[in-house]
Amino acid sequence: MDFLGEGLRRALALIVQGDAEVTGVVLLTLKVAVTATAIACTLGLPLGFFLATRPFWGRRAAFTLVNTALAFPTVVTGLLVFGLLSRRGPLGGLGWLYTWQAIAVGDVLIALPIAAALSAAAVQGVDPRIRRTAQTLGASAWRTAWAVAREARFALGAVITAAFGHVIAEIGSAMIVGGNIRGSTRTLTTAIALYTGQGEFGLALALGIILLVLALLVNVVLQVLQGKAHA
Amino acid sequence: MLELVGVRHRYDGRVVLDLARFEVPPGALIAMVGPNGSGKSTLLRLLALLEPPTEGEVRLDGRPVSGGPARARPDAALRRRVTLVEQRPILLRGTVRDNLGFGLRARGMRRADVNRVTEAVAARFGVTPLLERHRHELSEGEVQRVAVARALALEPEVLLLDEPVSSADRAAAQTLYGALAEERRRRPLAICLASHQLEDAYRWADDVRALADGKLSPVTPENLFRVELPAWVPGSGDLRHVRVGTVEIAVMTDKAGPAILAVPPTDIFVSREPLPSSARNVFAGRVTRLSRQRPGAVHVTADVGVELVAMVTEEAARDLQLAPGGPVVFAFKASAVRVF
Numbered sequence: 001m002d003f004l005g006e007g008l009r010r011a012l013a014l015i016v017q018g019d020a021e022v023t024g025v026v027l028l029t030l031k032v033a034v035t036a037t038a039i040a041c042t043l044g045l046p047l048g049f050f051l052a053t054r055p056f057w058g059r060r061a062a063f064t065l066v067n068t069a070l071a072f073p074t075v076v077t078g079l080l081v082f083g084l085l086s087r088r089g090p091l092g093g094l095g096w097l098y099t100w101q102a103i104a105v106g107d108v109l110i111a112l113p114i115a116a117a118l119s120a121a122a123v124q125g126v127d128p129r130i131r132r133t134a135q136t137l138g139a140s141a142w143r144t145a146w147a148v149a150r151e152a153r154f155a156l157g158a159v160i161t162a163a164f165g166h167v168i169a170e171i172g173s174a175m176i177v178g179g180n181i182r183g184s185t186r187t188l189t190t191a192i193a194l195y196t197g198q199g200e201f202g203l204a205l206a207l208g209i210i211l212l213v214l215a216l217l218v219n220v221v222l223q224v225l226q227g228k229a230h231a
Numbered sequence: 232m233l234e235l236v237g238v239r240h241r242y243d244g245r246v247v248l249d250l251a252r253f254e255v256p257p258g259a260l261i262a263m264v265g266p267n268g269s270g271k272s273t274l275l276r277l278l279a280l281l282e283p284p285t286e287g288e289v290r291l292d293g294r295p296v297s298g299g300p301a302r303a304r305p306d307a308a309l310r311r312r313v314t315l316v317e318q319r320p321i322l323l324r325g326t327v328r329d330n331l332g333f334g335l336r337a338r339g340m341r342r343a344d345v346n347r348v349t350e351a352v353a354a355r356f357g358v359t360p361l362l363e364r365h366r367h368e369l370s371e372g373e374v375q376r377v378a379v380a381r382a383l384a385l386e387p388e389v390l391l392l393d394e395p396v397s398s399a400d401r402a403a404a405q406t407l408y409g410a411l412a413e414e415r416r417r418r419p420l421a422i423c424l425a426s427h428q429l430e431d432a433y434r435w436a437d438d439v440r441a442l443a444d445g446k447l448s449p450v451t452p453e454n455l456f457r458v459e460l461p462a463w464v465p466g467s468g469d470l471r472h473v474r475v476g477t478v479e480i481a482v483m484t485d486k487a488g489p490a491i492l493a494v495p496p497t498d499i500f501v502s503r504e505p506l507p508s509s510a511r512n513v514f515a516g517r518v519t520r521l522s523r524q525r526p527g528a529v530h531v532t533a534d535v536g537v538e539l540v541a542m543v544t545e546e547a548a549r550d551l552q553l554a555p556g557g558p559v560v561f562a563f564k565a566s567a568v569r570v571f
Contacts, residue, residue, distance in 0.1 A: 129321040136279050137334035138311030138385060147333075150324045 010202025011209050021182075022203075026210055029188040032100050033168040036107030040163055043108075044115025045156065049145055051116065052123035053131065063120070069113035074106075078173030081106040085177065098179040103187065106173035111163040118162060122155030123148055157222050164218055168211065188214075232256050233278060233313060233389050233421070238287035238298075240273060240445075248273050248284075248445040255389055255423045260415065262436035263425045264452040270445035271425035272318065275391045278423065279315035280305035311338060311385050318393040318425075320378030322366035327358060327377050334385040348384055356380035356410050372403045379407065383414055392424035396431065404428075408435050443491040446571065453530075453540040454494035456480075460570070462487045470511070470565055476537030481511035481565040490570050498567035499541035501531055502560045503551055510562040514539070518559050521548065533559045 014022050051062060083089050085097040096102045130151050134144040149156060171189035178185035180194055188211045195204035233255040240248040248270045255261060263271050277284050280297045288299030295303045311334065322330050331349040353359045358377050361369060382390055396404035414420055426432050432439045441452030448455060456475045472479040473492065482492060505513050516535030523529050529548040531541045539561055553559060
């Protein structure tokens with residue numbers, strides 16, 4: 001127990017003192033997570049809406065594909081991105097391997113199926129009369145989608161939270177394509193793994209607490225926004 | 232003119248609507264009547280351009296706008312010309328004011344104009360006091376009224392109404408129909424409404440059409456019964472007896488299986504006592520309702536083991552001293568029963 005208690009004390013001290021390394025890791029993690037979530041949701045939400053509302057040949061297969069991608073191991077995603085971005089890969093010319101952009105690409109691929117599958121489920125849960133009503137009042141496809149999205153705002157908010165939660169807690173892909181380089185590609189999760197291995201339990205615990213607090217903050221902010229939207 | 236041409240619409244392979252032609256002429260008020268599941272709502276959804284017919288096409292002013300060989304797809308501008316108010320309408324998120332202005336904003340109208348039109352239509356439909364309310368603060372009847380006002384704010388050429396008074400009380404129904412009549416006096420507007428209420432259909436519509444099992448009934452909309460005709464028995468001729476409610480109706484037909492029976496109200500002889508005649512169908516019962524829907528004509532509704540409607544002249548109704556609760560006998564020939 002002393003071991004844990006000591007770790008916790010060290011963690012609190014690091015957080016309160018605003019340790020430069022911890023701050024750097026946190027900021028990088030937030031940059032990667034926010035960028036990846038924004039891109040994944042920008043692509044995934046319309047994709048989910050499309051899957052949920054438009055009948056097309058192969059729709060069922062598309063659903064199966066997206067749902068299967070939900071369970072795709074993140075290390076395999078990391079391997080794929082590594083292959084794409086490595087010097088001999090098709091996107092090697094970008095020079096992104098072992099940069100935060102590479103981690104963001106991996107995270108986008110991880111969060112995209114989450115955004116698409118969960119937003120499709122959210123849209124399917126909206127009363128179909130909303131869409132028909134908007135259409136019969138002469139709304140364009142975008143305005144109709146907006147009317148439906150407003151009805152599903154709580155569920156869509158949860159989709160964004162879930163995508164962010166997955167991305168910020170992801171380690172497999174970040175480790176492979178980021179390389180866990182100090183000051184450059186070290187995120188909260190890769191740092192926790194490293195410091196634990198090095199016996200720096202207090203530091204790892206401090207980062208773990210920050211990770212939890214970040215996840216909590218995102219949920220609280222979302223709930224506050226939803227509360228305002230409901231009022 | 233809005234029309235369906237050669238439409239056979241299917242759900243899961245089953246034909247739910249089969250209409251060679253269905254027209255909604257400019258300025259007409261058409262009432263569609265028929266039992267639940269007869270295809271009224273499907274018909275309105277096709278006319279509203281919300282789904283294309285599986286076969287056939289929807290035309291607006293002679294131009295295919297939905298379905299057909301070219302698989303025409305309506306755009307938002309076309310949909311604004313034909314607006315549907317569903318049986319259980321739903322208000323979009325926001326206030327009643329937001330809802331009334333939704334279609335206008337979709338059309339790109341300026342905010343000041345949206346407000347002006349919104350307030351004018353709210354006044355016409357008596358929903359001004361509700362303008363700042365949200366959907367959860369409204370009764371079903373109020374939602375229905377707001378939904379009709381929201382549709383008419385767009386000034387469509389055709390308004391489609393699915394059971395517009397199903398959730399409203401009688402007084403609210405009169406208000407709604409009155410407001411629609413006023414709207415039609417104000418500008419050219421065709422209305423096609425689906426209703427269970429024959430009385431309302433006759434009172435307000437210029438043209439009453441009956442739908443049964445997705446087909447237009449060749450006769451008037453009263454006395455339509457969905458039945459299962461027994462198989463033909465050798466030696467029985469074409470005379471069959473079919474159970475409807477608690478009575479057996481004699482019909483002349485060579486058909487078997489699922490069918491619709493229609494007894495035209497004008498083919499029913501009305502008396503106070505059974506009279507000797509060639510009619511194979513003679514049913515005694517009690518008058519449940521008398522309604523004068525056309526000058527000189529009275530609809531006599533009676534429970535004779537099944538609810539039937541007969542039409543008599545006002546003079547005949549007076550001579551027979553017909554009154555709700557009073558005895559009555561309905562008689563009609565087996566050959567008067569239409570089978571389709």
